[in-house]
Amino acid sequence: MKLFDAALGALALLSATTALAAPDKGVEIVDKGKGYSFEYNYPGVIRQFPALEAKMLSEKDVQLAELKEWGAEWATENPDRAADTDMQLQINWRTVADLPRFLSLTIDEWSYTGGAHGSWGRGSLIWDKKSATEIKPLALFTSNEAFDKIVQTPFCDKLDIERSKKRDGEKVDRSQTDDWMQACPKPSELTVILGSSNGRTFNRLAIYAGIYSVGPYVEGDYEIDLPVNAKLLGAVKPAYRSYFTLSPTGSKKR
Structure with a gap:
Protein backbone atom coordinates (compact mmCIF):
# COMPACT_ATOMS: atom_id res chain seq x y z
CA MET A 1 0.00 0.00 0.00
CA LYS A 2 2.91 2.39 0.64
CA LEU A 3 3.59 2.36 -3.10
CA PHE A 4 0.46 4.39 -3.58
CA ASP A 5 0.62 6.85 -0.68
CA ALA A 6 1.67 9.72 -2.94
CA ALA A 7 -1.01 8.81 -5.47
CA LEU A 8 -3.67 8.84 -2.78
CA GLY A 9 -2.70 12.36 -1.76
CA ALA A 10 -2.85 13.60 -5.33
CA LEU A 11 -6.12 11.82 -5.97
CA ALA A 12 -7.82 13.58 -3.08
CA LEU A 13 -7.19 16.96 -4.74
CA LEU A 14 -9.01 16.06 -7.95
CA SER A 15 -12.80 16.15 -8.30
CA ALA A 16 -13.37 15.68 -12.03
CA THR A 17 -12.40 13.14 -14.65
CA THR A 18 -9.11 14.07 -16.37
CA ALA A 19 -6.88 12.46 -18.98
CA LEU A 20 -3.30 13.65 -19.40
CA ALA A 21 -0.72 12.53 -21.95
CA ALA A 22 2.97 13.34 -22.35
CA PRO A 23 5.78 11.44 -24.09
CA ASP A 24 7.73 10.89 -20.88
CA LYS A 25 4.90 10.78 -18.33
CA GLY A 26 2.51 8.48 -20.13
CA VAL A 27 -1.23 8.61 -19.58
CA GLU A 28 -3.08 9.34 -16.33
CA ILE A 29 -6.83 8.93 -16.01
CA VAL A 30 -8.52 10.12 -12.82
CA ASP A 31 -12.22 9.88 -12.02
CA LYS A 32 -13.69 10.87 -8.67
CA GLY A 33 -17.38 10.94 -7.88
CA LYS A 34 -19.87 10.28 -5.11
CA GLY A 35 -18.65 7.28 -3.12
CA TYR A 36 -15.66 6.39 -5.28
CA SER A 37 -12.24 7.49 -6.55
CA PHE A 38 -10.34 5.94 -9.45
CA GLU A 39 -6.87 6.34 -10.92
CA TYR A 40 -5.43 4.55 -13.94
CA ASN A 41 -1.91 5.10 -15.29
CA TYR A 42 0.14 3.59 -18.09
CA PRO A 43 3.46 4.50 -19.74
CA GLY A 44 3.63 6.43 -22.99
CA VAL A 45 5.16 3.47 -24.83
CA ILE A 46 1.75 1.76 -24.72
CA ARG A 47 0.42 4.29 -27.23
CA GLN A 48 2.73 2.81 -29.84
CA PHE A 49 0.62 -0.37 -29.84
CA PRO A 50 -3.04 0.46 -30.54
CA ALA A 51 -4.31 -3.08 -29.91
CA LEU A 52 -2.65 -3.17 -26.49
CA GLU A 53 -3.88 0.29 -25.55
CA ALA A 54 -7.41 -0.58 -26.66
CA LYS A 55 -7.32 -3.75 -24.57
CA MET A 56 -6.17 -1.86 -21.49
CA LEU A 57 -8.73 0.92 -21.90
CA SER A 58 -11.51 -1.61 -22.40
CA GLU A 59 -10.54 -3.33 -19.15
CA LYS A 60 -10.33 0.07 -17.48
CA ASP A 61 -13.91 0.89 -18.53
CA VAL A 62 -15.20 -2.34 -17.00
CA GLN A 63 -13.31 -1.75 -13.74
CA LEU A 64 -14.49 1.86 -13.48
CA ALA A 65 -18.13 0.93 -14.14
CA GLU A 66 -17.98 -1.70 -11.39
CA LEU A 67 -16.32 0.74 -8.98
CA LYS A 68 -19.03 3.34 -9.63
CA GLU A 69 -21.69 0.78 -8.75
CA TRP A 70 -19.90 -0.10 -5.52
CA GLY A 71 -19.42 3.59 -4.76
CA ALA A 72 -23.11 4.36 -5.22
CA GLU A 73 -24.04 1.52 -2.87
CA TRP A 74 -21.41 2.66 -0.37
CA ALA A 75 -22.60 6.26 -0.39
CA THR A 76 -26.21 5.16 0.11
CA GLU A 77 -25.37 2.83 2.98
CA ASN A 78 -22.80 5.15 4.65
CA PRO A 79 -24.05 8.74 4.14
CA ASP A 80 -22.17 10.08 7.16
CA ARG A 81 -18.76 8.57 6.40
CA ALA A 82 -15.87 10.83 5.39
CA ALA A 83 -14.82 11.03 1.74
CA ASP A 84 -11.54 9.23 2.46
CA THR A 85 -13.51 6.04 3.09
CA ASP A 86 -14.91 5.97 -0.44
CA MET A 87 -14.44 2.93 -2.65
CA GLN A 88 -10.99 3.36 -4.18
CA LEU A 89 -9.12 1.72 -7.04
CA GLN A 90 -5.68 2.67 -8.37
CA ILE A 91 -3.99 0.85 -11.24
CA ASN A 92 -0.45 1.55 -12.41
CA TRP A 93 1.14 -0.14 -15.43
CA ARG A 94 4.94 -0.11 -15.61
CA THR A 95 7.40 -1.04 -18.34
CA VAL A 96 9.84 -3.71 -17.15
CA ALA A 97 11.57 -4.37 -20.48
CA ASP A 98 11.12 -2.93 -23.97
CA LEU A 99 12.80 -5.38 -26.34
CA PRO A 100 12.82 -5.37 -30.15
CA ARG A 101 10.02 -7.96 -30.28
CA PHE A 102 8.52 -8.00 -26.78
CA LEU A 103 7.25 -5.50 -24.26
CA SER A 104 7.24 -6.78 -20.67
CA LEU A 105 4.85 -5.01 -18.30
CA THR A 106 3.71 -5.19 -14.71
CA ILE A 107 0.43 -3.95 -13.29
CA ASP A 108 0.15 -2.78 -9.68
CA GLU A 109 -3.35 -2.54 -8.27
CA TRP A 110 -4.39 -1.00 -4.95
CA SER A 111 -7.99 -1.05 -3.81
CA TYR A 112 -10.14 -0.24 -0.83
CA THR A 113 -13.64 -1.68 -0.72
CA GLY A 114 -14.40 -1.29 2.97
CA GLY A 115 -12.93 -2.89 6.06
CA ALA A 116 -9.84 -2.17 8.12
CA HIS A 117 -7.36 -1.72 5.28
CA GLY A 118 -6.82 -1.76 1.55
CA SER A 119 -5.46 -4.54 -0.61
CA TRP A 120 -2.83 -4.62 -3.32
CA GLY A 121 -1.15 -6.96 -5.77
CA ARG A 122 0.93 -7.21 -8.91
CA GLY A 123 0.42 -8.94 -12.23
CA SER A 124 2.44 -9.15 -15.43
CA LEU A 125 2.10 -9.68 -19.14
CA ILE A 126 4.23 -9.70 -22.28
CA TRP A 127 3.09 -8.01 -25.46
CA ASP A 128 4.29 -9.62 -28.67
CA LYS A 129 4.88 -6.70 -31.03
CA LYS A 130 5.15 -8.99 -34.04
CA SER A 131 1.74 -10.65 -33.65
CA ALA A 132 0.09 -7.84 -31.65
CA THR A 133 -1.05 -10.31 -29.01
CA GLU A 134 -0.68 -10.78 -25.28
CA ILE A 135 1.50 -13.65 -24.02
CA LYS A 136 1.62 -14.89 -20.46
CA PRO A 137 5.26 -15.12 -19.30
Whole structure:
Protein backbone atom coordinates (compact mmCIF):
# COMPACT_ATOMS: atom_id res chain seq x y z
CA MET A 1 0.00 0.00 0.00
CA LYS A 2 2.91 2.39 0.64
CA LEU A 3 3.59 2.36 -3.10
CA PHE A 4 0.46 4.39 -3.58
CA ASP A 5 0.62 6.85 -0.68
CA ALA A 6 1.67 9.72 -2.94
CA ALA A 7 -1.01 8.81 -5.47
CA LEU A 8 -3.67 8.84 -2.78
CA GLY A 9 -2.70 12.36 -1.76
CA ALA A 10 -2.85 13.60 -5.33
CA LEU A 11 -6.12 11.82 -5.97
CA ALA A 12 -7.82 13.58 -3.08
CA LEU A 13 -7.19 16.96 -4.74
CA LEU A 14 -9.01 16.06 -7.95
CA SER A 15 -12.80 16.15 -8.30
CA ALA A 16 -13.37 15.68 -12.03
CA THR A 17 -12.40 13.14 -14.65
CA THR A 18 -9.11 14.07 -16.37
CA ALA A 19 -6.88 12.46 -18.98
CA LEU A 20 -3.30 13.65 -19.40
CA ALA A 21 -0.72 12.53 -21.95
CA ALA A 22 2.97 13.34 -22.35
CA PRO A 23 5.78 11.44 -24.09
CA ASP A 24 7.73 10.89 -20.88
CA LYS A 25 4.90 10.78 -18.33
CA GLY A 26 2.51 8.48 -20.13
CA VAL A 27 -1.23 8.61 -19.58
CA GLU A 28 -3.08 9.34 -16.33
CA ILE A 29 -6.83 8.93 -16.01
CA VAL A 30 -8.52 10.12 -12.82
CA ASP A 31 -12.22 9.88 -12.02
CA LYS A 32 -13.69 10.87 -8.67
CA GLY A 33 -17.38 10.94 -7.88
CA LYS A 34 -19.87 10.28 -5.11
CA GLY A 35 -18.65 7.28 -3.12
CA TYR A 36 -15.66 6.39 -5.28
CA SER A 37 -12.24 7.49 -6.55
CA PHE A 38 -10.34 5.94 -9.45
CA GLU A 39 -6.87 6.34 -10.92
CA TYR A 40 -5.43 4.55 -13.94
CA ASN A 41 -1.91 5.10 -15.29
CA TYR A 42 0.14 3.59 -18.09
CA PRO A 43 3.46 4.50 -19.74
CA GLY A 44 3.63 6.43 -22.99
CA VAL A 45 5.16 3.47 -24.83
CA ILE A 46 1.75 1.76 -24.72
CA ARG A 47 0.42 4.29 -27.23
CA GLN A 48 2.73 2.81 -29.84
CA PHE A 49 0.62 -0.37 -29.84
CA PRO A 50 -3.04 0.46 -30.54
CA ALA A 51 -4.31 -3.08 -29.91
CA LEU A 52 -2.65 -3.17 -26.49
CA GLU A 53 -3.88 0.29 -25.55
CA ALA A 54 -7.41 -0.58 -26.66
CA LYS A 55 -7.32 -3.75 -24.57
CA MET A 56 -6.17 -1.86 -21.49
CA LEU A 57 -8.73 0.92 -21.90
CA SER A 58 -11.51 -1.61 -22.40
CA GLU A 59 -10.54 -3.33 -19.15
CA LYS A 60 -10.33 0.07 -17.48
CA ASP A 61 -13.91 0.89 -18.53
CA VAL A 62 -15.20 -2.34 -17.00
CA GLN A 63 -13.31 -1.75 -13.74
CA LEU A 64 -14.49 1.86 -13.48
CA ALA A 65 -18.13 0.93 -14.14
CA GLU A 66 -17.98 -1.70 -11.39
CA LEU A 67 -16.32 0.74 -8.98
CA LYS A 68 -19.03 3.34 -9.63
CA GLU A 69 -21.69 0.78 -8.75
CA TRP A 70 -19.90 -0.10 -5.52
CA GLY A 71 -19.42 3.59 -4.76
CA ALA A 72 -23.11 4.36 -5.22
CA GLU A 73 -24.04 1.52 -2.87
CA TRP A 74 -21.41 2.66 -0.37
CA ALA A 75 -22.60 6.26 -0.39
CA THR A 76 -26.21 5.16 0.11
CA GLU A 77 -25.37 2.83 2.98
CA ASN A 78 -22.80 5.15 4.65
CA PRO A 79 -24.05 8.74 4.14
CA ASP A 80 -22.17 10.08 7.16
CA ARG A 81 -18.76 8.57 6.40
CA ALA A 82 -15.87 10.83 5.39
CA ALA A 83 -14.82 11.03 1.74
CA ASP A 84 -11.54 9.23 2.46
CA THR A 85 -13.51 6.04 3.09
CA ASP A 86 -14.91 5.97 -0.44
CA MET A 87 -14.44 2.93 -2.65
CA GLN A 88 -10.99 3.36 -4.18
CA LEU A 89 -9.12 1.72 -7.04
CA GLN A 90 -5.68 2.67 -8.37
CA ILE A 91 -3.99 0.85 -11.24
CA ASN A 92 -0.45 1.55 -12.41
CA TRP A 93 1.14 -0.14 -15.43
CA ARG A 94 4.94 -0.11 -15.61
CA THR A 95 7.40 -1.04 -18.34
CA VAL A 96 9.84 -3.71 -17.15
CA ALA A 97 11.57 -4.37 -20.48
CA ASP A 98 11.12 -2.93 -23.97
CA LEU A 99 12.80 -5.38 -26.34
CA PRO A 100 12.82 -5.37 -30.15
CA ARG A 101 10.02 -7.96 -30.28
CA PHE A 102 8.52 -8.00 -26.78
CA LEU A 103 7.25 -5.50 -24.26
CA SER A 104 7.24 -6.78 -20.67
CA LEU A 105 4.85 -5.01 -18.30
CA THR A 106 3.71 -5.19 -14.71
CA ILE A 107 0.43 -3.95 -13.29
CA ASP A 108 0.15 -2.78 -9.68
CA GLU A 109 -3.35 -2.54 -8.27
CA TRP A 110 -4.39 -1.00 -4.95
CA SER A 111 -7.99 -1.05 -3.81
CA TYR A 112 -10.14 -0.24 -0.83
CA THR A 113 -13.64 -1.68 -0.72
CA GLY A 114 -14.40 -1.29 2.97
CA GLY A 115 -12.93 -2.89 6.06
CA ALA A 116 -9.84 -2.17 8.12
CA HIS A 117 -7.36 -1.72 5.28
CA GLY A 118 -6.82 -1.76 1.55
CA SER A 119 -5.46 -4.54 -0.61
CA TRP A 120 -2.83 -4.62 -3.32
CA GLY A 121 -1.15 -6.96 -5.77
CA ARG A 122 0.93 -7.21 -8.91
CA GLY A 123 0.42 -8.94 -12.23
CA SER A 124 2.44 -9.15 -15.43
CA LEU A 125 2.10 -9.68 -19.14
CA ILE A 126 4.23 -9.70 -22.28
CA TRP A 127 3.09 -8.01 -25.46
CA ASP A 128 4.29 -9.62 -28.67
CA LYS A 129 4.88 -6.70 -31.03
CA LYS A 130 5.15 -8.99 -34.04
CA SER A 131 1.74 -10.65 -33.65
CA ALA A 132 0.09 -7.84 -31.65
CA THR A 133 -1.05 -10.31 -29.01
CA GLU A 134 -0.68 -10.78 -25.28
CA ILE A 135 1.50 -13.65 -24.02
CA LYS A 136 1.62 -14.89 -20.46
CA PRO A 137 5.26 -15.12 -19.30
CA LEU A 138 4.94 -18.85 -18.55
CA ALA A 139 3.76 -19.47 -22.12
CA LEU A 140 7.34 -18.90 -23.24
CA PHE A 141 8.39 -22.07 -21.40
CA THR A 142 7.77 -25.69 -22.36
CA SER A 143 5.47 -26.26 -19.37
CA ASN A 144 4.68 -24.99 -15.89
CA GLU A 145 6.11 -28.21 -14.51
CA ALA A 146 9.43 -27.72 -16.30
CA PHE A 147 9.61 -24.14 -15.04
CA ASP A 148 8.84 -25.14 -11.45
CA LYS A 149 11.37 -27.98 -11.47
CA ILE A 150 14.17 -25.53 -12.19
CA VAL A 151 13.02 -22.50 -10.21
CA GLN A 152 11.34 -24.01 -7.14
CA THR A 153 14.35 -24.64 -4.90
CA PRO A 154 16.23 -21.36 -5.48
CA PHE A 155 12.99 -19.41 -5.20
CA CYS A 156 11.98 -21.08 -1.94
CA ASP A 157 15.46 -20.70 -0.46
CA LYS A 158 15.46 -16.96 -1.11
CA LEU A 159 11.85 -16.56 -0.04
CA ASP A 160 12.51 -18.27 3.29
CA ILE A 161 15.43 -15.93 3.95
CA GLU A 162 13.20 -12.92 3.37
CA ARG A 163 10.34 -14.36 5.42
CA SER A 164 12.72 -15.06 8.27
CA LYS A 165 13.92 -11.44 8.21
CA LYS A 166 10.35 -10.18 8.53
CA ARG A 167 9.74 -12.63 11.37
CA ASP A 168 12.64 -11.39 13.50
CA GLY A 169 14.89 -14.29 12.59
CA GLU A 170 12.35 -17.06 13.12
CA LYS A 171 13.29 -20.08 11.03
CA VAL A 172 10.85 -21.03 8.28
CA ASP A 173 10.15 -24.75 7.97
CA ARG A 174 8.64 -25.31 4.53
CA SER A 175 8.37 -29.05 5.18
CA GLN A 176 5.16 -28.10 6.99
CA THR A 177 3.18 -28.23 3.78
CA ASP A 178 -0.16 -27.93 5.58
CA ASP A 179 0.84 -24.54 7.05
CA TRP A 180 0.57 -21.83 4.38
CA MET A 181 2.83 -19.51 6.36
CA GLN A 182 5.61 -22.11 6.30
CA ALA A 183 5.01 -23.87 3.00
CA CYS A 184 6.39 -22.61 -0.30
CA PRO A 185 4.00 -22.42 -3.28
CA LYS A 186 4.91 -23.36 -6.81
CA PRO A 187 6.44 -20.39 -8.62
CA SER A 188 4.10 -21.00 -11.56
CA GLU A 189 1.15 -20.27 -9.24
CA LEU A 190 2.53 -16.80 -8.53
CA THR A 191 3.32 -13.78 -10.74
CA VAL A 192 6.28 -14.38 -13.06
CA ILE A 193 8.06 -11.25 -14.31
CA LEU A 194 10.59 -11.30 -17.14
CA GLY A 195 13.06 -8.44 -17.45
CA SER A 196 16.20 -7.38 -19.21
CA SER A 197 19.42 -5.56 -18.38
CA ASN A 198 20.56 -5.17 -22.00
CA GLY A 199 17.39 -4.06 -23.81
CA ARG A 200 17.70 -6.91 -26.33
CA THR A 201 16.90 -10.19 -24.58
CA PHE A 202 15.21 -11.51 -21.45
CA ASN A 203 17.96 -12.18 -18.93
CA ARG A 204 16.19 -11.37 -15.67
CA LEU A 205 13.48 -13.20 -13.75
CA ALA A 206 11.44 -12.29 -10.70
CA ILE A 207 8.70 -14.13 -8.84
CA TYR A 208 6.13 -12.00 -7.04
CA ALA A 209 4.15 -13.36 -4.09
CA GLY A 210 1.31 -11.11 -3.03
CA ILE A 211 -0.20 -10.48 0.40
CA TYR A 212 -1.64 -13.54 2.13
CA SER A 213 0.06 -15.92 -0.34
CA VAL A 214 3.10 -16.83 1.79
CA GLY A 215 2.55 -14.90 5.01
CA PRO A 216 0.12 -12.69 6.97
CA TYR A 217 -1.01 -9.24 5.85
CA VAL A 218 1.50 -7.49 8.10
CA GLU A 219 4.39 -9.06 6.16
CA GLY A 220 3.21 -7.50 2.92
CA ASP A 221 4.34 -8.90 -0.40
CA TYR A 222 7.55 -10.45 -1.66
CA GLU A 223 9.43 -10.15 -4.94
CA ILE A 224 12.30 -12.60 -5.41
CA ASP A 225 14.91 -12.00 -8.12
CA LEU A 226 16.43 -15.07 -9.75
CA PRO A 227 19.03 -15.51 -12.51
CA VAL A 228 18.35 -16.78 -15.98
CA ASN A 229 20.79 -19.70 -16.03
CA ALA A 230 21.55 -22.51 -18.44
CA LYS A 231 18.96 -24.80 -16.85
CA LEU A 232 16.22 -22.23 -17.25
CA LEU A 233 17.22 -21.59 -20.86
CA GLY A 234 16.73 -25.30 -21.45
CA ALA A 235 13.09 -24.97 -20.38
CA VAL A 236 12.32 -22.16 -22.84
CA LYS A 237 10.32 -23.21 -25.89
CA PRO A 238 12.57 -23.50 -28.96
CA ALA A 239 10.60 -20.79 -30.77
CA TYR A 240 11.52 -18.26 -28.08
CA ARG A 241 14.99 -19.41 -27.04
CA SER A 242 16.82 -16.82 -29.15
CA TYR A 243 15.07 -14.09 -27.15
CA PHE A 244 16.72 -15.22 -23.89
CA THR A 245 20.32 -14.97 -22.70
CA LEU A 246 22.10 -15.76 -19.46
CA SER A 247 21.93 -13.22 -16.66
CA PRO A 248 25.01 -11.04 -16.26
CA THR A 249 26.84 -11.58 -12.99
CA GLY A 250 26.80 -8.97 -10.28
CA SER A 251 23.66 -7.17 -11.50
CA LYS A 252 20.18 -7.18 -9.99
CA LYS A 253 18.48 -4.85 -12.45
CA ARG A 254 15.37 -6.35 -14.10
